Amino acid sequence: MGIETPVVFQCGSDELIGIVHLPKEASCSSGVLIVVGGPQYRAGSHRQFVTLARDLANAGIPVMRFDYRGMGDSQGECISFEESEPDIKTAIDTFMLNCPGLERIVLWGLCDAASACLIYSLSDERVKTMVLANPWVRTEAGIAKARLKHYYTARFFEKEFWLKILKFDFDYSDSFRSIVSQIKNMLFSDEKSLPFQKKMEKAISEFTGKILFIVSGNDLTATEFKDLVNSSAIWKQKIWEKNIEWHDLVNADHTFSRKHWKAQVSDLTIKWVQQHYA
Numbered sequence: 167m168g169i170e171t172p173v174v175f176q177c178g179s180d181e182l183i184g185i186v187h188l189p190k191e192a193s194c195s196s197g198v199l200i201v202v203g204g205p206q207y208r209a210g211s212h213r214q215f216v217t218l219a220r221d222l223a224n225a226g227i228p229v230m231r232f233d234y235r236g237m238g239d240s241q242g243e244c245i246s247f248e249e250s251e252p253d254i255k256t257a258i259d260t261f262m263l264n265c266p267g268l269e270r271i272v273l274w275g276l277c278d279a280a281s282a283c284l285i286y287s288l289s290d291e292r293v294k295t296m297v298l299a300n301p302w303v304r305t306e307a308g309i310a311k312a313r314l315k316h317y318y319t320a321r322f323f324e325k326e327f328w329l330k331i332l333k334f335d336f337d338y339s340d341s342f343r344s345i346v347s348q349i350k351n352m353l354f355s356d357e358k359s360l361p362f363q364k365k366m367e368k369a370i371s372e373f374t375g376k377i378l379f380i381v382s383g384n385d386l387t388a389t390e391f392k393d394l395v396n397s398s399a400i401w402k403q404k405i406w407e408k409n410i411e412w413h414d415l416v417n418a419d420h421t422f423s424r425k426h427w428k429a430q431v432s433d434l435t436i437k438w439v440q441q442h443y444a
Contacts (some may be wrong), residue, residue: 168223175233175260177252180242184208184232184257186264187219193226196267196294198437199261200231201254203279203302204247207238210276211421214428218274221432227439228268230261247278247302248362254286262292270294272439277387277420278302285365287373295376295442297435300388300420303363367400376409378438380431383416411438 170188175182185208200215202208207217208231220231234253236244245253254273262268273296275283280298287293292354370377382388395401405412413434 168220172265173230173232173260173264175256177240177242177256180235180240182232182235182241182253182256183239184230184260185219186261187223187229187231188265189223189226189228191226192228192265192267194440195267196272197228197230197261197268197270198222198272198274198297198435198439199254199257199266200229200251201257201273201279201283202231202237202273203275203277203282204234204237205244208230208233209238212423214421214423215429218432218435222295224438225235225436225440227436228261230257230264232260234394247282248285251286251289254282255290258290258292272297274299274435276300281362281366284369284373285362288296288369292423293375295438297378297380297438299383299422299431300365300378300382301361301379301385301391303366303391303394304387305363364395367398370404371400374409376438376442377411378434379405379410379412380434381412381414382418382420382422383414384418385420387420398426417443 168187171186171188173184173186175184192434200208202210202215210218215231219231222229228242232253232280233240234250235242258271261271271292271294273283273287273293273343275296276283276299280301281303282295283296284298284301287296318324381392395405404410415422415430418424418430422431423430
């Protein structure tokens, strides 16, 4: 399984905690830094990041996972993913210090950590590639559109929905209010201030490295991201360029909670790193 070493490192006045996974024999000069989305700590939901890190280390790829300020065992006030740039930078510094053979960094992020990785990528030339799973792009209008387009449409074709109607067990007034509310959010939400989405758009436009997107089929966050890609000329143009790959895990949920979904994510990541940076 390799060596798992806890590390303590400084981010400003706060001490952060991480775990470095070193393979018995490293087979590539790239290391994967797992950036954890919130609110989560370095183990992840159902220990998904522990599993991912060990799978990668077993394949000869060094890995580090860590806690942001204010999360898990790290000190400081809890921060948002939009404030995580110093945390990611000092984590990379620590990772490379503890693994001297590293020549480049692969950022791996899920949900808002994927968004944080993309935004960070332009500020650090050590970042050569990223694996981004179900990036977070939520706005009030975006979530309303996703619910109207995907959830309510799907309900129309569900057997349970029609059985409720036939049994007079369907709350028409509540459903009507919900639909009206979603339409209002979609049409009248203030979209003038979208700082992190604009930063993501800038990053996808300017980042010259390689990106692997892993997108779940049974996840509202992933649905919002796909809707953004399909509605944005910039995203649509960049997403099909040769340095970007896209993998849909059709039935997977947001955190790839089943064993075979986690295995698929590990396999995709390992192949991606070995193919490009072995």
